[in-house]
Amino acid sequence: MSGGPGLESLVDQTISVITNDGRNIVGVLKGFDQATNIILDESHERVYSTKEGVQQLVLGLYIIRGDNISVVGELDEDLDAHLDLSKLRAHPLKPVIH
Amino acid sequence: MLFFSYFKDLVGREVTVELKNDLAIRGTLHSVDQYLNIKLENTRVVDQDKYPHMLSVRNCFIRGSVVRYVQLPPEGVDIELLHDATRREARGG
Numbered sequence: 743m744s745g746g747p748g749l750e751s752l753v754d755q756t757i758s759v760i761t762n763d764g765r766n767i768v769g770v771l772k773g774f775d776q777a778t779n780i781i782l783d784e785s786h787e788r789v790y791s792t793k794e795g796v797q798q799l800v801l802g803l804y805i806i807r808g809d810n811i812s813v814v815g816e817l818d819e820d821l822d823a824h825l826d827l828s829k830l831r832a833h834p835l836k837p838v839i840h
Numbered sequence: 841m842l843f844f845s846y847f848k849d850l851v852g853r854e855v856t857v858e859l860k861n862d863l864a865i866r867g868t869l870h871s872v873d874q875y876l877n878i879k880l881e882n883t884r885v886v887d888q889d890k891y892p893h894m895l896s897v898r899n900c901f902i903r904g905s906v907v908r909y910v911q912l913p914p915e916g917v918d919i920e921l922l923h924d925a926t927r928r929e930a931r932g933g
Contacts, residue, residue, distance in 0.1 A: 746873030747901055758897055762906065764861060766893050778877070778903055790893065812859060812906040815883075815897030822896035832892050838860040838906050 749774045752816055757782070759806060760813040764835035766790070768817060769804065778808030788827070790835075795828035812838055842929045846922070847872040847910075856886065856911040857902055863891055865900065876904035 752771045759767045759782070769785025782804045789797040847869070856866040857878060864887070867880030881899050885891045894900070 747871040747877050747879030748873075749901060752901075758894065760861075760863075760893065762861075788893075808903070809905075811903050812861060813863075813865075813894070813900055813902050815894055815900035818896050818898050821898070825896055830892050830895075832890065835863065835891070835893055836861045840860060840905075 749778075749780070749814060752814065756817040756819065756822075758815040758817045759811060760815075760835060761806065762810050762812055762838040764837045766835070767801065767804065767806070769801070771814075775808075778811050778814075780806050780808070780811065780814070782806065790830070790832045792831050792833055794831070796830050798827070842925055843876065844872065844874055846925070847876065847878070850912065850916050853913050853916050855880070855913070855916075857907055858909040858911070859902070860906050860908045863893075865894070865902065867900070870899070873904075876907065878902045878904065878907065878910070 755771060757771045766788045767785050768788060769782030771780060772783045773781040785801045785804045787799040787801055789799060851869050851871060853869050855869050856864055858864045865880060865883050865885055867883035870879040870881045872878050879901050883898060883900050885894050
């Protein structure tokens, strides 16, 4: 399926993944397949809460099963550098309900 | 295949994709595949104050399985064409 929305263009780039259980994981895309299974290097989770700023948990090398992925976003490094995570407060994302 | 073809015709249009986690993302439709996975460009989340989780994302891939609705521009809907395509599909091509 050429010209489709594959993830080829995002390989070796920093991406932000939203999982079906509402987690946000940021890392470098190292690999993927047709089922959207992905390999993330140097990954960390960004934990949102209303009580304090965004916490970052180091995860390292991760494989995420495609079933469990909602969104894969290309992280704009400039925009991200200007984001003050310590001041961001929000409810965690809701889980996906099929 | 009908909806795949239909979405392919909408490439370049501005759409809003509502996900099954209530997140709504607006952007320009870049591409779509057989699973109805969607790629959007120039994205912004509809309620950014409530959902700041994608503030530094401008291009994204949305897995087809988590899409609840795709809101289309009215000019992207040709009822006659859809009727014909639906009948053709029902007849088996």
